[in-house]
């Protein structure tokens with residue numbers, strides 16, 4: 001398993017539903033082409049460098065092909081969904097790019113988050129795609145078409 005050590009911005013978050021306090025992390029806004037993918041429960045973060053990892057572009061191309069007539073926003077959502085199926089599960093969960101932050105305790109998205117103006121050095125797993133690599137081009141297209149529907 002590959003991993004990368006990096007500095008992440010720290011946000012202090014407060015859940016308005018259950019009063020839980022927790023930290024959330026994000027990449028600097030100045031980083032281009034690098035992403036953090038997050039599990040649906042928000043507890044797992046994996047690192048993805050879209051310049052070094054060709055699967056990201058491959059997924060974007062397939063999605064654009066499937067969603068040819070859709071607008072940018074729909075395509076972005078479809079790409080996000082598709083990523084969860086192209087990259088391997090992390091601790092049994094799919095990882096996505098654009099997820100709303102969630103409370104790790106109750107799952108609420110009713111949060112208040114503030115930048116701490118501080119960084120934390122963390123070691124993150126790199127997103128991997130062993131399962132995806134086993135598929136043929138046609139199987140990949142079929143899989144993603146099934147996941148995102150016909151884009152409608």
Ligand SMILES: [Zn+2]
Pocket residue numbers: 015016017018019020103104105106107108
């Ligand atoms: Zn909560």
